[in-house]
Amino acid sequence: MRCVIARFPFDLTKSGVLESMKGVKPEEVLGASVIIGRRTYPVKQVGQVLTRQDRRDFSAGEVLRAMAQLGFTCRDHSRATAPTHTPSPLQQASMLLGAPTTV
Numbered sequence: 001m002r003c004v005i006a007r008f009p010f011d012l013t014k015s016g017v018l019e020s021m022k023g024v025k026p027e028e029v030l031g032a033s034v035i036i037g038r039r040t041y042p043v044k045q046v047g048q049v050l051t052r053q054d055r056r057d058f059s060a061g062e063v064l065r066a067m068a069q070l071g072f073t074c075r076d077h078s079r080a081t082a083p084t085h086t087p088s089p090l091q092q093a094s095m096l097l098g099a100p101t102t103v
Contacts, residue, residue: 003066005051006058012050014070020049032060035073043067043074 003010021036024045032043044055047063064074087095 001066001069003062003069005047005062005066006053008051008053010051010066012066012070014072017046017050017067017070017072021046024049029077032064032074032076034064034067035075040075 001012003012018037021039021041024041026039026041027045029040029042033040034043034046035041036046043060043063046067047053047058047060048055050063051058060076064076068074
């Protein structure tokens with residue numbers, strides 16, 4: 001399948017991606033990720049291995065779109081919901097003592 005990543009055309013196949021990522025140790029996933037085989041890789045790492053370009057030259061969205069079209073499972077954790085309110089130490093102590101708290 002023909003994909004454009006960082007303004008360059010690439011002919012990618014699912015088997016070609018699997019072969020390219022074979023033996024590559026996954027880095028820690030902090031944002032968007034792609035499951036290739038039984039491993040979860042950060043999107044930027046996959047893009048760098050496949051295109052041999054610097055990670056700053058392409059967006060995670062370009063790689064996510066290409067990997068999804070090839071049938072890989074993609075996860076975009078960067079769009080996760082905002083963290084919930086965490087109580088202050090005073091509020092935590094009040095909850096432990098059973099006293100009503102005000103926020």
